[in-house]
Amino acid sequence: MNIKTIFNILFLISLSVSGQQLLTKQEAISVALENNYGIKIAKNNLKIAENNKNILNSGYLPTLDVNAGATYSLDDTEATYSDGRVTNLTGAESDRYNTSISLNYLLFDGMGRYYDYKTLKEQYNLTELQARQTIENTILQLFSVYYNVAKLTEDYSLLQQNLAISKDRLQRVQYQFEYGQNTKLAVLNAEVDVNNDSINLLNTKQLLINAKRDLYVVLGKEEAPNFTVDTLVNFNLAPSKESLFEKVKNNNVVLQQVEKNISINEFQIKANKSGYLPTIGLSGSYGWNKNNNNEASFLATSINNGLSAGISLSWNIFDGGSTKTLVNNAKINLENQELIKEETILDITRTFNNAYDDYVNKLFILQTQEKNVQTNTNNFNRTEEQFKLGQVTSIEFRQAQLNLINAINAKNSAKYDAKMAELLVLQLSGDLLNIDY
Template sequence: MNIKIYLTFNLFFLSIAMSAQNILTAEEAMQLTLENNYGIKVANNLVKVSENNANILNSQYLPTLTGNAGATLNIDNTEAEFSNGNVTILEGAESSSYNASVNLNYVLFDGFGRRYNYKSLKEQYKLTELEARETIENTILQLFTVYYSVAQLYENKQVLEQTLNISNDRLKRADYQFNYGQATKLDVLNAEVDINNDSINLINAQQELNNAKRDLNLVTGNALQEGFNVDTNINFVVSLNKADLLQKAVEQNITLQQVNKNILINQYELKTGKSEYLPTIGLTGSYGWNKNNNNAAAFLAVFTNTGISGGLNLTWNLFDGGQTITRIKNAKVNLEIQQLQKEELLLSVKRDFNNAWDDYQNKLTVLKIQEDNIVTSQNNFDRTLEKFKLGQINSIEFRQAQLNLINAELSKNQAKYQAKIAELELLRLSGELLNYQF
């Protein structure tokens, strides 16, 4: 009886605590994940790096400007003999020189290499955006896998709480009947054993629920408050059309889009390689200042020079031993390989989509069957309970009906959330996951 009273009080206060918890909706969970998930933050920062690389400042289109300056100090011992026979000796004679210049270099033409390189950088930026989107899609799918796991475990716990309440009522009835000689001690012991088993199941379910909530908190970047619960209401997308989704999968699948972008980047790289066949024309210019302070032995004591210079140069690599030809041949082969990989990936995407569609439809069918099974199991349990109260069946038969109802409810919970996850996976494959309104 002490065990029963203890569990009753625990369940009473637990139900009060659960009712006071905040409900975390799917929309709120998604928003928190987009804002706080560390993997998404890293992906967004990589996009910023790629955006910087695709800037005009990294395109080689702009000229380079350098400044140079220097100073030299000389201390010499000098002996100068003039034509008239006079000799002048200078010890520790100082001379110095100073210079400064500004140099400009600009490539006027490089065979269109930088043009295609700049386009390649732009496409690499778009590719990084696609990679970030893939990270977001995978993270959102991970989020809702954990989110609905929490919802399933919470509903499972509610089922086990109801089971424990029924077992407590059964123990009361067995105690009452034993005290009045209408039942044996064995019926009381069986009821106590079942209460202990139901209590253990409830404790384990609570632990699994706590672990799942910690997983959910991790995915959301530790942004959840203590004492939260999730929404257990499930809405399925009733307007899904297989042909439309398959077309979107071919056009919008994130992996296929990345492959297309990589092919385009390699096409630009091939054109960049071909630009090495053409000459490079460059423009140079400089402005310089020089000043020399000579010692007394020099003809000029101070010499200063300033000037502007400019030039045009042409460089043409007529033959580099065949290295450029080899690189271009390999680039063409790699491009062909990527085209083959794209065709293979397209087949895989269609296969995965068809598998996901069938899996989704099967899980919806299983859910409908489980919901019907709940009605049957509930009717069976209600009738068994009435017979048990009238003493027409024993405790073993009653327990079996109770277990059948428990298993049916747990199976229905599992089927419901598995169907929802299958739906989300189908939307991810078709590129529609981020467009779905949760």
Template sequence: MNRRFCTIVSFIITGFGIYAQELITVEKAVELALEHNYGIKVANSLVEVAENNTSILNSDYLPTVTGNAGATYNLDNTEAVFANGEVTNLNNAESSRYNASVNLNYVLFDGLGRRYNYKSLKEQYQLTELEARETIETTLLQLFSVYYSVAQLYENKKVLTQTLNISNDRLKRSKYQFEYGQVTKLDVLNAEVDINNDSINLINISQELNNAKRDLNLVLGNSVLKVFDVETEVNFAMLFNKEELLQKAIAQNVILQQADKNILINQYELKTGKSEYLPTIGLTGSYGWNENNNNAAAFLAVLTNTGFSGGVNLTWNLFDGGRTLTRVKNARVNLQIQEIQKEQLLATVKRDFENAWDDYQNKLTVFKIQEENIITSQNNFDRTSEKFKLGQVNSIEFRQAQLNFINAELSRNQAKYQAKIAELEVLRLSGELLNTQI
């Protein structure tokens, strides 16, 4: 029964990994995410819309030209009474009128309102770019988190595979020793229980690995069509200067830069509101054609007019019930709110940076300690294995040494990738995530 179970386990594990053909490096994963991630695609589309809004065609600086045309047809019965008493009737008298014109309107001056609106649209475009950058940074951090989760599970699977192999060897040795009377049946049963537990752990970790790969592929916009593996090597940038990164966080953090843009946009909104105190001067022009085909009762049978017309008009809203004044006051208050929020964001970014820096340093230290612990656990397991082969320790002591070594390796793997994610969070807060070789 145990042999059959091991065969099933081997088939399942092989099925999970035998088709791994493509290696997705960190650089390749970033490239795929930037090109295919759904959130990044939406952010780039919003940037395109904001760029379209900054066009001269959306600025109100260009004139408007309209065309008009019309036609009227009349069928009348007319009775005319003259001074001498004579009466004349005109039945079914037809008449028609036709007209066409092209009209131009252009605002020469509107109190500089459209100028500030146009500048605000440009700042809105840059704000949308910053929002897209924030989306990219957040997505990349999510990408790295899932990517290194896959890498950790992959290394954990290797550890558990090795553990299962050791347990298989131990079971064979226990069976041989039992046949020659060197151990009791209890040792064989203990070995079978341990190998079953190791097999179950390996099945579970294999399923977790495949689930994590699907999560990674989703972040990549489902762009990987083949079964793939990831890199497990991690490099740390050890030359960070805390004060330099803090200054970069203050100058380059995308949240703070968005706050600066919002302040500038509110300043333009305040100026736009004030522009409504000034008059608007407009230019109008028209070229038209009119033709009247009169009935027999008219003095003129056909009357046609063509020509140009033009003019200048001034509109000055002397009093609008106080709506403009209220709008200006609210714009000034909104500007003050944006400045207060900028101060709060600055304090928050400094706090988050300090927390992220300490977290990174602590996790990097834990990783180094775990690496040293691996050496100790390896030596302890090797010595226990030799003593176990010589019959100097029992299976329980051997299993404990094996579990200690397994836990040390799993803890080392976890510490390594947690330290890397903590490093990336520091880079994100300092605005350097997109400028640093990961």
């Protein structure tokens, strides 16, 4: 691939990136919350949990049943009476109709229904926390990809500037060669550097396109990506490590889920103990019956209707030990949840300490890299002046150029690494959804 071909490709690339709209961080979050498939599934699970905790699923409401029926008979009958008379009936018709409505209500079930209802409410709260965790993980994934796009955007812009410098150097050494002030080797070295810089720019452009597609997957969008991103990074983490750790203990979504599981198991023990107590039920019904009999019956037509009501008590004095087994197993499950809580606290404490120290370390690296960029910028500017005056060689100028490019790349990487480290600390403290990005 010659230089002319590379320049033509780069010109087409520059046209392709023009006219792109800015996708801000807040807009990206809004789109992800609306379209991300994992978040959609979490929201649907929350709707199911909300339906489950409804009064209609609590067992507190009575049941109402309506029954109706009709019977038709066509019989051939021979009837013998007590006085000896015999009557034969052929095709004797009879029909019967009935309808009833019954109401049943469980008045007392040993408090099992009450604790089951409490459990359903806690399961809704648990599902709500699970949805929050899904959203937090999606936001972290979103920013990981978003900042990758931002990093590649800055890389692409930096490599464009780098290529422009190399092209200017090539033109300068060509002039110098034409006037006998430089050798052909310097021209060839400059051409090689232009080729390498052009290839790096093309590869970075492809990586940027791929990263934008990755971002659209997180956003749940299918169209071809045509946008730019905000490369500005603000750091929001101000509180001390101690105050942040207090937030971890109170607001961490994983710890809160463990607490909900403990509450659910406590209610489960109480619900299972309801098997030791009796149940009391109320019932009432109204029925209507009509019989149209054939001639063989003493009654041609009969109609019955009436109300009935009752109360029942049932007490399973001994159920073979199944209730005791359920209670014992529920207690063991509760003990397991308490152990999980202790393990989770230990794990999150370690994770928080590592994440916070990593954040502080990466902030220090960022500050160091910013100073390094300033140093290399001064060095490049001075080397460039000396190169134009012929006081340094083309190779020395190239080395100063590469040092500056590498320093800026390292600074940009440090910036986004520090930001992702901060977001992880914010997630652990439960503040990830409460900050201005």
